Amino acid sequence: MHMVFENPTIREILDRYKQIWALRHASALMDWDVQTYMPPQGIEHRSIAIAQLSLLSQKFITDPSFIALVEKAEGAELNDYERGVVRVLKREIKYNTKIPPKLLEEITVTTQEATVAWREAREKSNFSLFRPRLEKIIELSRQVAEKLGYEKHPYNALLDLYEEGFTVADADAIFSKLVPSLRSIINRQKMPPHSPLEDVKYERGPAEAMINDILRTMGYDFNRFRVDVSPHPFTIGLGPRDVRITVRYEGIDFKRVLFSAIHEGGHALYELQLDESLAMTPIFDGASMGIHESQSRFWENIVGRSKPFVEAMYPIMKKHLGFLNAYSPSDLYIYFNTVKPSLIRVDADEVTYNMHIAVRYELEKLMLTGEIKVSDLPELWNRKMEEYLGIHPSNDAEGVLQDIHWSQGSIGYFPTYTLGNLVAAMVGHFAGKLLDEVAELKFDGLKAWLREKIHRYGATYDPKTLLKKSFGESYNPDYLINYLSRKYL
Amino acid sequence: MHMVFENPTIREILDRYKQIWALRHASALMDWDVQTYMPPQGIEHRSIAIAQLSLLSQKFITDPSFIALVEKAEGAELNDYERGVVRVLKREIKYNTKIPPKLLEEITVTTQEATVAWREAREKSNFSLFRPRLEKIIELSRQVAEKLGYEKHPYNALLDLYEEGFTVADADAIFSKLVPSLRSIINRQKMPPHSPLEDVKYERGPAEAMINDILRTMGYDFNRFRVDVSPHPFTIGLGPRDVRITVRYEGIDFKRVLFSAIHEGGHALYELQLDESLAMTPIFDGASMGIHESQSRFWENIVGRSKPFVEAMYPIMKKHLGFLNAYSPSDLYIYFNTVKPSLIRVDADEVTYNMHIAVRYELEKLMLTGEIKVSDLPELWNRKMEEYLGIHPSNDAEGVLQDIHWSQGSIGYFPTYTLGNLVAAMVGHFAGKLLDEVAELKFDGLKAWLREKIHRYGATYDPKTLLKKSFGESYNPDYLINYLSRKYL
Numbered sequence: 001m002h003m004v005f006e007n008p009t010i011r012e013i014l015d016r017y018k019q020i021w022a023l024r025h026a027s028a029l030m031d032w033d034v035q036t037y038m039p040p041q042g043i044e045h046r047s048i049a050i051a052q053l054s055l056l057s058q059k060f061i062t063d064p065s066f067i068a069l070v071e072k073a074e075g076a077e078l079n080d081y082e083r084g085v086v087r088v089l090k091r092e093i094k095y096n097t098k099i100p101p102k103l104l105e106e107i108t109v110t111t112q113e114a115t116v117a118w119r120e121a122r123e124k125s126n127f128s129l130f131r132p133r134l135e136k137i138i139e140l141s142r143q144v145a146e147k148l149g150y151e152k153h154p155y156n157a158l159l160d161l162y163e164e165g166f167t168v169a170d171a172d173a174i175f176s177k178l179v180p181s182l183r184s185i186i187n188r189q190k191m192p193p194h195s196p197l198e199d200v201k202y203e204r205g206p207a208e209a210m211i212n213d214i215l216r217t218m219g220y221d222f223n224r225f226r227v228d229v230s231p232h233p234f235t236i237g238l239g240p241r242d243v244r245i246t247v248r249y250e251g252i253d254f255k256r257v258l259f260s261a262i263h264e265g266g267h268a269l270y271e272l273q274l275d276e277s278l279a280m281t282p283i284f285d286g287a288s289m290g291i292h293e294s295q296s297r298f299w300e301n302i303v304g305r306s307k308p309f310v311e312a313m314y315p316i317m318k319k320h321l322g323f324l325n326a327y328s329p330s331d332l333y334i335y336f337n338t339v340k341p342s343l344i345r346v347d348a349d350e351v352t353y354n355m356h357i358a359v360r361y362e363l364e365k366l367m368l369t370g371e372i373k374v375s376d377l378p379e380l381w382n383r384k385m386e387e388y389l390g391i392h393p394s395n396d397a398e399g400v401l402q403d404i405h406w407s408q409g410s411i412g413y414f415p416t417y418t419l420g421n422l423v424a425a426m427v428g429h430f431a432g433k434l435l436d437e438v439a440e441l442k443f444d445g446l447k448a449w450l451r452e453k454i455h456r457y458g459a460t461y462d463p464k465t466l467l468k469k470s471f472g473e474s475y476n477p478d479y480l481i482n483y484l485s486r487k488y489l
Numbered sequence: 490m491h492m493v494f495e496n497p498t499i500r501e502i503l504d505r506y507k508q509i510w511a512l513r514h515a516s517a518l519m520d521w522d523v524q525t526y527m528p529p530q531g532i533e534h535r536s537i538a539i540a541q542l543s544l545l546s547q548k549f550i551t552d553p554s555f556i557a558l559v560e561k562a563e564g565a566e567l568n569d570y571e572r573g574v575v576r577v578l579k580r581e582i583k584y585n586t587k588i589p590p591k592l593l594e595e596i597t598v599t600t601q602e603a604t605v606a607w608r609e610a611r612e613k614s615n616f617s618l619f620r621p622r623l624e625k626i627i628e629l630s631r632q633v634a635e636k637l638g639y640e641k642h643p644y645n646a647l648l649d650l651y652e653e654g655f656t657v658a659d660a661d662a663i664f665s666k667l668v669p670s671l672r673s674i675i676n677r678q679k680m681p682p683h684s685p686l687e688d689v690k691y692e693r694g695p696a697e698a699m700i701n702d703i704l705r706t707m708g709y710d711f712n713r714f715r716v717d718v719s720p721h722p723f724t725i726g727l728g729p730r731d732v733r734i735t736v737r738y739e740g741i742d743f744k745r746v747l748f749s750a751i752h753e754g755g756h757a758l759y760e761l762q763l764d765e766s767l768a769m770t771p772i773f774d775g776a777s778m779g780i781h782e783s784q785s786r787f788w789e790n791i792v793g794r795s796k797p798f799v800e801a802m803y804p805i806m807k808k809h810l811g812f813l814n815a816y817s818p819s820d821l822y823i824y825f826n827t828v829k830p831s832l833i834r835v836d837a838d839e840v841t842y843n844m845h846i847a848v849r850y851e852l853e854k855l856m857l858t859g860e861i862k863v864s865d866l867p868e869l870w871n872r873k874m875e876e877y878l879g880i881h882p883s884n885d886a887e888g889v890l891q892d893i894h895w896s897q898g899s900i901g902y903f904p905t906y907t908l909g910n911l912v913a914a915m916v917g918h919f920a921g922k923l924l925d926e927v928a929e930l931k932f933d934g935l936k937a938w939l940r941e942k943i944h945r946y947g948a949t950y951d952p953k954t955l956l957k958k959s960f961g962e963s964y965n966p967d968y969l970i971n972y973l974s975r976k977y978l
Contacts, residue, residue, distance in 0.1 A: 018537070019544075026542060029519060029522060037526075037717070039714060042727060042728055045731065048769070052507060056545075224529075225528060242530065
């Protein structure tokens, strides 16, 4: 990709963008530090610094002369990468100019307070403590949708923030096909609901060594990658050669830390395989939340929970975790693939997981239009859980209050989890025989293919265009249904 | 200190300064990360981000409307803190407006190349590889002095960059008194030149536990302080409640890591005890390099190497480092206080240390005026070492090439090390009986006194004014001479 950016206006834009990139790079590091090493009392001034830098980059993005440059570029003859730059910047400019500063500030204040209220509400399992905040958040989300504009459904404006071009029509088509198929698989599958390994304790030291050993075996180069510890696992890309993940060692049920490491590793691989000539530009990023999630789910579920992977990694796991001597690779495979309708989304297996998302998607959509009231939410939640998974939360903490997302104002985000699963299955299908190499702990072919099909482009294309270009079709739930059927039936 | 900043122009300045503070906070964290956790290959893009943020804050500092505000404030009736803000900002504005961007850039490029050349020159012990770079650096330093302007001696302009108001006349007065006294103490003192403990190896784990234990005993609160590992120990203040130090575990001669932790801890205490109402302002900083160094040297030498401290900490050290069971507190005291003229500054004891600085001070001064040529430097260096310490480097690596400072363009910085020692002894003198409490591992009184006398003010006053205000006199070498005489004769 010699001379990716040739258009002089684009080059001028990218030259100015470098400043914005630097501010975001710094903010990303500050976020990482908050989650990993910052002394607890540092948070007050850190928050001020993050807010100041965010104000600055917002100012640069909405600078009239910058906007004029982007508009000028739009009229020029551009290659795909250059068009990608314009597309991504226009989205940013749109958000930052259409949403009035007063509304942006109100969202910030409301969600900060709501997150505190949500924590207390969940602790006390008392939805009424959270209800007024959520009502406010829904109201603000409605305003955002109105300001951004939409066709057909206000929820489309919000979905588009997380998954460009993804609509209610798309989501309805997906869930209406997915839900009955999943229900059928859940009812017919035969995996045990529990494994004795779930109750086995482990020491952090050996588990850490195992994680590092597995990641090295998968080819992660620790000269441009690292693993730290944080309360909530995440991945952060600080540049083409500085990508970091975090994990959490709970001391029991080691598959949790193992698969969260492989999951974050999948996100990290995407960031590590973005084309370096796109570095420090607006398209040096994943194509969307859903595509990013597809990479983590692909490695976590399609590869990591597969028989060949489990069998091939078994000796490495056993080397570090002595208690595994009492278990066979097949015990391990079962442990990694138990299936059981459960109340908590983050603990759900890959079969039942998307049912949790379906519940949230439907409720979000109805809340936004006012078809249902926030005050009725707990009851509706429980009814949906009953309908989709046949189980009933005994309180709101394990029901409607379990997720942090709504308190943070993330309305429209949940569906990208299902898109992640769905695209992961597409990737698994089209990877074909490359998946077989996993049995020999060979990952280079698969990684090169992922780079070619998805990673290298960054956000050059919107997600639907990327999928069509690489696989000939957009979000298609059939691959996920086929994959789950083949694996569990 | 209710309502420290009342003047409306000052408040406007500080409001705008918050952005600059945030950029510097971010840059500081990026620097810290480079030294501690960043994957090695992250350096290329990190350097770009740091340069971009530095350009931005320079732009804000030299914005004509910002300069106009500072000039306006200067004419108003201000309290000490407000005057401090104006004083510090005027220094920054002066530097950034008087030095042309072209010269600044030339310095950046030259010092980057010079640092690489210096590393190679030191490795090969070949001064000629470094000579042309150093010549260029001296020439650029001369230009900086001319641009900044000075009275009497161009070196004054450079000294002032690191130690505001400190001059060649001050330094000459100090060294002319210090050097003969030190020579006499070195010749007459009776401490052994070597301790068997220097050759004892240690494991990192227990040493780390010991360092943490000692720092906790000294009252460091790990909710606002932390210790990491880096190739070169340093301290970084990221805010009033986020101050970090680093140390290096070499696995042998544990006093090195111990005293570097106590040294950095002294720097950290200064940052931790700055008055919080000055946070995010230009005066939330040490008064000068020398005053900052005095705080680290005070804790390292005056407190840390004292008999009461060694005796009181002995049980803690022994608890972690089992091999100390074979040694008495008095063995430990000797180990911590051996005296021996040596070639390498960073390994020098507190008696011979300032002789190393005298050598560098004299050579810098003469190089700058052109009284000596860079090409004659190795020979002059060796002659001075002979004259001051009676020893002779066998090659340039252990002579003129040992320090990184000149390659980084830091001409005028070395004298602040001696100022640090000198002020540390003043602090020790005026602390008086508070030092006795160390024997009972009580540090609160001493810390409160340091806060009151020095720390709380930050950079409100220039260093000479601060010293006069707190101790009734400015840099006075007598206290250091008395302290060393009392301890070693």
